[in-house]
Amino acid sequence: MSPETKPSFLINPEGLRIDGRRTxxxxxxxxxxxxxxxxxxxxxxxxxxTYILAAVYGPRELxxxxxxxxxxxxxxxxxxxxxxxxxxRKRPAPSRREREISMVIANALKPxxxxxxxxxxxxxxxIQVIQADGGxxxxxxxxxxxxxxxxxxxxxxLVPAVAVGKAEGKLLVDLGDEEDKYGGGDVPMAxxxxxxxxxxxxxxxxxxxxxxxxxxxxxxxxxxYILELQKEALKRAYAKKVAIEGEDVDEYEDDLxxxxxxxxxxxxxxx
Amino acid sequence: xxxxxxxxxxxxxxxxxxxxxxxGKRIDGRAFNExxxxxxxxxxxxxxxxxxxxxxxxxxxxxxxxxxLLGEPYGDSPDKGVMMVTAELPPLASPLFELGPPKEPAxxxxxxxxxxxxxxxxxxxxxxxxxxxxKVYMVFADVxxxxxxxxxxxxxxxxxxxxxxxxxxxxxxxxxxNAVPTGKKLDLPxxxxxxxxxxxxxxxxxxxxxxxxxxxxxxxxxxxxVDKDDKLRAMQKGGGSGPLTLDEIETSMTMAxxxxxxxxxxxxxxxxxxxxx
Numbered sequence: 001m002s003p004e005t006k007p008s009f010l011i012n013p014e015g016l017r018i019d020g021r022r023t024x025x026x027x028x029x030x031x032x033x034x035x036x037x038x039x040x041x042x043x044x045x046x047x048x049x050t051y052i053l054a055a056v057y058g059p060r061e062l063x064x065x066x067x068x069x070x071x072x073x074x075x076x077x078x079x080x081x082x083x084x085x086x087x088x089r090k091r092p093a094p095s096r097r098e099r100e101i102s103m104v105i106a107n108a109l110k111p112x113x114x115x116x117x118x119x120x121x122x123x124x125x126x127i128q129v130i131q132a133d134g135g136x137x138x139x140x141x142x143x144x145x146x147x148x149x150x151x152x153x154x155x156x157x158l159v160p161a162v163a164v165g166k167a168e169g170k171l172l173v174d175l176g177d178e179e180d181k182y183g184g185g186d187v188p189m190a191x192x193x194x195x196x197x198x199x200x201x202x203x204x205x206x207x208x209x210x211x212x213x214x215x216x217x218x219x220x221x222x223x224x225y226i227l228e229l230q231k232e233a234l235k236r237a238y239a240k241k242v243a244i245e246g247e248d249v250d251e252y253e254d255d256l257x258x259x260x261x262x263x264x265x266x267x268x269x270x271x
Numbered sequence: 272x273x274x275x276x277x278x279x280x281x282x283x284x285x286x287x288x289x290x291x292x293x294x295g296k297r298i299d300g301r302a303f304n305e306x307x308x309x310x311x312x313x314x315x316x317x318x319x320x321x322x323x324x325x326x327x328x329x330x331x332x333x334x335x336x337x338x339x340l341l342g343e344p345y346g347d348s349p350d351k352g353v354m355m356v357t358a359e360l361p362p363l364a365s366p367l368f369e370l371g372p373p374k375e376p377a378x379x380x381x382x383x384x385x386x387x388x389x390x391x392x393x394x395x396x397x398x399x400x401x402x403x404x405x406k407v408y409m410v411f412a413d414v415x416x417x418x419x420x421x422x423x424x425x426x427x428x429x430x431x432x433x434x435x436x437x438x439x440x441x442x443x444x445x446x447x448x449n450a451v452p453t454g455k456k457l458d459l460p461x462x463x464x465x466x467x468x469x470x471x472x473x474x475x476x477x478x479x480x481x482x483x484x485x486x487x488x489x490x491x492x493x494x495x496x497v498d499k500d501d502k503l504r505a506m507q508k509g510g511g512s513g514p515l516t517l518d519e520i521e522t523s524m525t526m527a528x529x530x531x532x533x534x535x536x537x538x539x540x541x542x543x544x545x546x547x548x
Contacts, residue, residue: 036418037330038365049318053417055363063369078370080361083413084320084336092357092413093372126363128415130334131316 006182010167017167018178019048026162026174026222027135029229031142033150033237041151043233045143048176049133054143055126056151062122073118077106079140081129101137102127108141108161108190108200114154123153134177135163141190141200146230150237158234160226161190161200164215166207171215173222187212189219193227196220280487288488292476299329299482304526306480307331309534311433311541322438322459326430329482330420332364335412335430339440339459341450342409344400352399352407356385356431358414365419383507384414384427384467387496391465391504393435398460402445410435410459421483424494424507428467433538436461437545465504466534468527469494477519479526486510493523497531 007018016022027048036042039055059073067074079102083090105127115123125147127140141161149155165175167183180186185205191198198216207215288298297303307329315334316323322337344351358381360368373381388394399408412435414427442457443450471481471489481489490513496505503524508515515523 036332036363038418038420039363051316053363057362057366060366078362082316082334082336082415083357083411084316084323084338086319089338089340089411089413092359124362126361128361128363128417130415131319133318 007178010179010183011170015170017172017176019176023170024173024218024221026225027176029142029226031146031229031233033146033233039147039151041147041149041153043143043146043150045139045146047135047139047142047174049131050136050139051129051131052136052139052143053128053130054140054147056123056144056147056153057126058123058151059118059121059153060124062120067122068120071119072115073121073123075106075110075113075115075123075125077102077109077125077127077144079105079127079129079137081132081136085129085132101140104200104202105137105141105144109144109148109159111197111199112145112155112157112159112192113148114156117154123148123151132177134175134180135188137161137200138163138174138188138190142226142230146233149234157193157195158227158230159190159199160193160223160230161188162219162222162226163188164219164222166205166211166215171211171218173218187215187219189216189223191220191223193230284484285488288484289474289476292473292478297478298484301478303476303478304529306530306533307482309429309537311429311537313433313437313541313545320434321440322434322436324430324433324437325417326426326433328422328426328429328480330418331422331426332416332418333423333426333430334415334417335427335434336415337434337438337459338411338413339438340409340411341401341406341443344404344407348396349404350400351396352394353409354388354394354396354399354412355410356388356412356414357381358384358416358427360419360423361415361417364416367419368416379507379509380423380427381414383424383494383505383509384412384431386505386507387428387465387467388412388431388435389505391463391496391498393432393461393463393465395460395462401443401450406443406445406450408440408443410438419483421481421486422469424467425469425480428465428496429534429538432464432466433541435459436464436538437542463498464535464538465496465498466531466538467494467496467505468530468534470523470526471510472513472515472519477522477526479530489513491515493520495524495527497528499535501528501532503527 030046041056138161145159166185190200310327312325320336360377362368442455471492492510494507
């Protein structure tokens with residue numbers, strides 16, 4: 001119910017944004033893998049004040065059966081916001097917005113997966129927004145991609161995502177809530193970590209063509225950084241698990257990198 | 272042990288869990304009246320919710336968020352605000368939860384937790400009135416399980432109690448037929464506290480705070496809401512149709528009152544530690 005007021009500026013005279021960031025600076029991101037014990041794979045993301053959980057179940061039997069795809073698994077993404085995640089209470093029933101975002105998230109993740117390995121099955125990706133403060137669909141993709149890796153679903157690559165937008169004529173990376181609401185445009189995007197191909201692209205607001213091309217370039221730079229954060233989070237989760245099994249592991253097990261399509265790093269073996 | 276990703280549980284697992292109780296032990300090594308490690312984390316949704324709490328009960332995790340809105344009072348209580356608990360069982364939290372509108376288990380969870388808050392008169396709804404018959408505060412406490420390893424009711428009731436007791440909301444006053452914000456933040460009018468404690472009957476044994484595996488073999492459960500003066504404010508027998516003897520009910524009540532005292536202390540200490548921050 002907290003009444004939201006429009007800030008008097010989005011970029012201050014020194015060129016800094018409302019939360020003190022530079023225009024090309026993303027919010028602090030905290031990624032955790034394996035946060036939900038009941039799930040086959042899970043991850044959480046805190047990106048600024050945005051807080052999202054993602055859980056993966058499967059591959060498992062698909063219900064209802066009429067959704068079955070005979071030559072590959074069905075990827076079912078469900079993006080939901082908690083009633084208390086937004087300033088006004090969100091009605092509990094799924095909204096049109098949530099349904100559309102679920103669909104574009106599925107499309108963003110699909111190209112990274114070997115779904116043909118599991119014909120007729122389903123891989124469920126459940127995303128729960130606990131606190132929404134801008135950029136939730138991109139943050140959701142960042143977490144969902146990690147949860148899929150945690151579940152051991154065969155993947156070509158991780159999928160980082162970020163939104164680039166515009167306020168007061170300047171391009172801004174990783175829009176916060178106010179920048180999204182009162183700014184001049186929003187371009188959420190996601191890419192395949194290995195090839196850089198874009199798997200999510202949406203836009204609102206008004207951009208010149210050159211502006212949009214520049215925005216996408218800034219997005220790709222930010223996503224490359226987020227990809228590194230995702231890899232770090234996976235390594236943290238799995239290096240810890242190895243240590244629990246009683247071996248002396250000071251460093252990360254680098255052979256994990258091969259699973260992420262990072263053959264060149266796999267050369268540096270642990271002693 | 273078997274795979275619990277579907278509700279079917281084999282007779283071998285059933286006999287194993289129940290037979291273990293005959294030797295005086297529970298499968299996770301707890302005593303019959305011993306609860307799992309219980310933690311409350313406050314203000315997990317600090318930027319958007321008026322109040323919020325995350326409760327961990329062993330591997331079960333539940334988040335409760337409080338929203339305070341303005342609305343019209345109900346016709347039969349024009350001078351009282353509205354308090355409501357709702358719950359979902361999101362498929363994120365367990366392979367047992369399915370997509371779709373809330374089914375009976377989610378509705379039971381919401382209603383049992385709601386009854387604990389309502390019947391204990393935790394919130395003085397008379398103080399949630401802005402203008403009788405026109406505008407009142409509506410308090411929603413919404414429950415989202417995040418990880419389901421049994422006993423959602425107790426975890427949810429604790430999370431809701433902690434979230435309500437730490438909620439802060441914008442004050443409104445009535446001026447020329449409109450509710451206008453005063454710019455002040457208020458605490459909810461808390462006049463009591465209640466927590467729910469669930470005891471499960473498996474065979475002729477009573478165990479407190481059942482884990483998921485125990486819930487799957489239980490004959491029934493009894494949930495009891497206990498307020499801070501050890502008064503019982505609500506009960507629900509559910510989780511199966513197995514009957515209870517009067518002795519079993521009395522034993523369950525004793526177990527519940529003991530546990531509730533610990534939980535009230537935990538809420539108090541958690542809120543106290545938060546104030547120091």
